[in-house]
Amino acid sequence: xxxxxxxxxxxxxxxxxxxxxxxxxxxxxxxxxxxxxxxxxxxxxxxxxxxxxxxxxxxxxxxxxxxxxxxxxxxxxxxxxxxxxxxxxxxxxxxxxxxxxxxxxxxxxxxxxxx
Amino acid sequence: xxxxxxxxxxxxxxxxxxxxxxxxxxxxxxxxxxxxxxxxxxxxxxxxxxxxxxxxxxxxxxxxxxxxxxxxxxxxxxxxxxxxxxxxxxxxxxxxxxxxxxxxxxxxxxxxxx
Numbered sequence: 001x002x003x004x005x006x007x008x009x010x011x012x013x014x015x016x017x018x019x020x021x022x023x024x025x026x027x028x029x030x031x032x033x034x035x036x037x038x039x040x041x042x043x044x045x046x047x048x049x050x051x052x053x054x055x056x057x058x059x060x061x062x063x064x065x066x067x068x069x070x071x072x073x074x075x076x077x078x079x080x081x082x083x084x085x086x087x088x089x090x091x092x093x094x095x096x097x098x099x100x101x102x103x104x105x106x107x108x109x110x111x112x113x114x115x
Numbered sequence: 116x117x118x119x120x121x122x123x124x125x126x127x128x129x130x131x132x133x134x135x136x137x138x139x140x141x142x143x144x145x146x147x148x149x150x151x152x153x154x155x156x157x158x159x160x161x162x163x164x165x166x167x168x169x170x171x172x173x174x175x176x177x178x179x180x181x182x183x184x185x186x187x188x189x190x191x192x193x194x195x196x197x198x199x200x201x202x203x204x205x206x207x208x209x210x211x212x213x214x215x216x217x218x219x220x221x222x223x224x225x226x227x228x229x
Contacts, residue, residue, distance in 0.1 A: 009155065043119070043205055043220030044158075090157060103218070105157040 002027040004093050006106035013081050014114045021076040021109050023091030032094040033074040035065055038108075039087045047089075050074065061085070086113040117141050121206050121221035128196040128228045136191040136224050138206030146209045147189040148173075148218070149181065151202040158205065164189055196228045 003026045013019055025031055032051050036044040048059025055067040065076045074091060088110050094103040122137045140147065145166045150158040150173075160173030164183040178200055180192040189208075193200060206221040 004157075041222070043207075043222045044218075045220070046217050049217065103160075105159075107155055107157040 002031060002093050002104050004091050004104050004106035006089075006091055006109050008109045009107070010110045010112065012112040012114060015083050016080050019076075019078045019081045019085070019111070021089050021091075021111070023074045023076065023106060024072050025074065025091075025093040026072065027093060030069070033065070033067060034092040034094070034103075035059065035063070035074075035076050036090045036092060036105075037061075037087050038090065044090060047076070081111075081113055083113045083115065086111055119206055119208055119219050119221035121204075121224050123224060124222070125225045126227070128193070128226065130196060130198065130228060132196050133192070133194050134196070136193070136204055136206070136226075138189045138191065138221060139187050140189075140206075140208040140219070141187065142208060142210070142219065143186060144208035144210050144219070145186065146211065146216075147183065148207045148209075149179070149189070149191045150205045150207065151175065152205060152223075153202050161191065161204075193226075198228050200226065201228045202226060 005024045007022050034049045035047040037047050038044045047063050048057045050057045050067045058064050063078050067074050088108045090108050091106040119140045148163045149161040152158050159175045161179050162173055162181040164170045167183050167186050170181050170183055183189050204224045207218045209216045209218045
């Protein structure tokens, strides 16, 4: 079965600084990869997803992520963080079977943005 | 533009009580899901449905039941509530299976069992 690791439980950055959130997955073939964001008291919203093709994926709110097969990683980046980016971020991996059971979420990274 | 709607938003239950979390989606999605989110644990799939009349267990189904009589509604039933069921519950839906399609989430239901 696939698994997802988000090694950083909590990250603090200053507004305007760059951001990178790490995500590592374990799966034998090329997975489907997702980043979701959860604002306080809200459900999860999709930021971006990777299925195939270009390994650099652009998402909403100025986020991007890069799929690196050799490192089994799908790190999320943003060049300049805004205070409104403070939230919890979840990486998720799905396998290509299309089954509803086959989507696994990481444990999340809480982002704090300092003024 | 409602999307996925869950009720109630907050609920406190006593041990042994039962309740139903309601979920409705207006996007005509065939797949619907119930997840629970515990602190530091990410989301775990409780049950899912691939269409009206079809449901299946996810990773953590014990203590829960679901039904899907129509495309729009997917209620989650908690029987004999236990403190271990204190969690945040999310209903979600997608067009097609979750592994390759965007999932749309409701805003969550905070449940405390005391």
